[in-house]
Structure formats: structure tokens, C-alpha cells
Amino acid sequence: MPLRRDEAFVLARYPFRERDFVVVLLGRAAGQLRVVARRVRSLRASHATATEPLAHVRVTYFERAGSELATLDEAEVIRSAFDLASRPPAWAAGQVVAELALVYTQPGQRNEPAFRLVERCVACLLDGHDSAAVAWYAELWFLRLGGVFPELARCGVCGVGLPPGPRLFDGLEKRFVCAEHRPAGSVARIAAAGVEWLQRASRLPLEQIGEAPPADAAGWLVSLREAFTEREVKSWRYLRLLLKDGGGADGSR
């Protein structure tokens, strides 16, 4: 059984057998990875902390031939995300980021851009950045990393540069179009403010994106992700609830 080392984020953890956990990690080198943490509930506190969701950790683990489950050997915390627990919207946004990472990454496939995106999102949440902005930035960037984010600047049919302002999206062909190539069927319109948010978030680091997108751009991001992944991200429900309760900007629908 070869011993491997990696740096990882904890995406999820759930009980397994009598007293063990399965911990789902996003490793910088390994991509998505499932490890069994033995008797972690009775282990010393530091080891338990290292398997808390969104913890940034250094791990060693044993791979087992023919098994998708590796066995955790050691886990050491680089940065805990425990502080998020005292700020429910930040915690909920972190869950959205983790769930998106689960949806978009594959077991055994190195995906360093996805690792860096999660790293950036978790760091911003811990630093007190706007929770909804972080979650929506993750929605946009996982689409970009997945290679399915359409070209915003040009018509997807004729290639003509699109002027500043609102955009028409062909929902069937999944491309932005000029007025001339507006299809007869499914068209989504994103107003100028939403287009501008999408352009800024595509270009700028998360630290410079301080607010959630307008509702039309947010809804468009969700529909694009659902079309591409065929998955609902359930963590959004809780984040939306918290944002409404807090009276904050709720860009989702």
C-alpha cells in the first residue's frame, strides 16, 4: 500500500461503519479523493479538527489497490475554517463552494485550478468577504474551469463584437448572440448590470468582487450550471434563506 502525501481541502465528511468517517478531500495533486478516517471520533481533537469541512490540511494516506477508498494516515491543519461557524452566511457560502467542488471535480483527476479556486474562496470567507459574492464567484469560475462558460464579448454565430449593454443568450445553443442572430425559441436576456458583473468576475480576483450579481445574471449562472452538470446545489437553499433573513442582497432565484 503506497503512502501518499498531499495538501487538501475537506469537502465533506460523513459517518462510516460503527465509528469511522469517510472524508472527501480535494487534493492539490490527487484531485477528488475519499479517505477513511479511522476512529476519528475518539481520536485526539487535532485530528478531528483536520477532518472538519473546509479545513485546509496536509495529509498522508494509504492507497489500496482496487479500492476507491484510501485510508487516512495523518492529517495536519494548515488553516481551519472553524471560524466560519460563528457566521452562518459565511459558513453556508463555504458549503456552496464545497458542493460545487464535489460536482465539478473527478476522483483521481488532478485539478489544480479547482483547488486554487476553493483555496481563494475559503480564504476570502475567513477574511470576512461578502458571503454571497464568494458563492456566486465560485458558480461562475467552476463554469469557466469546466470549459462551458460562453464567450461574452462576441456573437456565438457570426463572431461580431457585442456592444456594451444587455445581452441575449440563446438557451438552446448556449451562446450569446447579436440582435440579427436572435433565435426564435428560448432566449434569456441579461440586463447591462448583470453583464457587467459577469465581465468583472471573469476578469478580476475575488477580492475585488464585493457584491452578488443582479438576479438575472445569477439565475442565468444557475441555469447554465444545471444544464451542464444536471445537478442542483442543495447548499444554496440554506444560504438563500440566511441572506433573506439578514436583509442582504439576494441575487439568486
Ligand SMILES: [Zn+2]
Ligand atoms: Zn451574430
